Amino acid sequence: MLLVILCVTVLPFAFASINTTCLPSKEVDALREIGRKLGKDWDFERDPCRDWEISSIGExxxxxxCIAEPNSTICHVVSINLQGQSLPGILPPELVNLPYLQNLELNRNRLSGTIPPAWGFMERIVNIALLANRLNGSIPQELGNIRTLKSLSVEDNMMYGAIPHELGNLTSIERFRISGNNFSGKIPDFIGEWTSLTSLRIQASGLEGPIPSSITLSESLTDLRISDLGGPDTLCPPFSNTTRFTHLFLRSCNLIGQLPQYLASSLEVLLVIWTFCSFLNLFTNTWNFFALIKTHKHSSSVVNLYRQIGNK
Incomplete structure (x- = not known):
């Protein structure tokens, strides 16, 4: 039986030597099922790789x-970006049938259910963004198989369970964001072994401390945000170099003792937030504290936080 393919026109400036490209029938079938499960009303009378693109409006x-193969009339789906559409469906396992998919962004919808373990077999996926949905369940251990994955965001959902140790295999990961969930267990030590990690957000995630020193000593991190940890009180973990941070946010992490001097001096170049009165013992009085931060571009945020602490 002849292979049925869907032909679409490609923009001439993108592929000057190719007039038309064709999406394999397997990928067309996958898109149909993906759309059905997401609750997305794609029009298959139109070209998926051209006519489905709509200008962004806000979020x-x-x-x-789609991108065409070199010197070929065949194209493949490489990115699906459906954000802020209030999609009511579930996450489709059939995404694994788009073998060239690299980018998946489904932020700010009403998607429910769990992350399919089958996603662990997406061989080229680089970015998975699922922020602000209604997802539950745990992060599948199978995602640890995706060696190409650079960014995983499941913030602001209803997910639970421990972070699977198989995720330690994500050697290419650069951004890991799990804030606003109901996870359990301690912050995994293996996060500090991700040598490419630049952004880590674990705010109100349900996890417990302590914060592993391998994380704070990481040389690649520039954005570290941790808050609302469970577990016992602990001393501040060591930092090797605070000047590299663009964002350093530590709030309600059960840290005790004085704010280390090298962190206090960093307030001139970055925003460090601690909500424990014991750390403020470093500052002899309110005026010294205000003098330290007065030239900082986020000084109003620090001042407001200081006032909140004083009212506790």
Missing amino acids: RENNVT
Whole structure:
């Protein structure tokens, strides 16, 4: 039986030597099932790789992107970006049938259910963004198989369970964001072994401390945000170099003792937030504290936080 393919026109400036490209029938079938499960009303009378792209409006995105194979008339889906559309469905396992998919962004919808373990077999995926949905369940251990994954965001959902140790295999990960969930267990030590990690957000995640020193000593991190940890009180973990941070946010992490001097001096170049009165013992009085931060671009945020602490 002849292979049925869906032909689409490609923008001439993108592929000057190719007039038309074709999406394999397997990927067309996968898109149909993906759309059905997401609750997305794609029009298959139109070209998925061209006519489904709509200009962004605020935080609303509605794009499917395809790229042609070199010197070929065959194209493949490489990106699905459906953000801010209030999609009511579930996460489709059929995404694994898009073998060239690299980018998946489904932020700010009403998607429910769990992350399919089958996603662990997406061989080229680089970015998975699922922020602000209604997802539950745990992070599948199978995601640890995705050696190409650079960014995983499941913030602001209802997920639970321990962070699987298999995620320690994500050697290419650069951004890991799990804030606003109901996870359990301690912050995994293996996070500090991700040598490419630049952004880590574990705010109100349900996890317990202590904060592993391998994380704070990481040379690649520039954005570290941790808050609302369970567990016992602990001393501040060591930092090797605070000047590299663009964001350093530590709040309600059960840290005790004085704010280390090298962190206090960093307030001139970055925003460090601690909500424990014991750390403020470093500052002899309110005026010294205000003098330290007065030239900082985030000084109003620090001042407001100081006032909140004083009212506790």
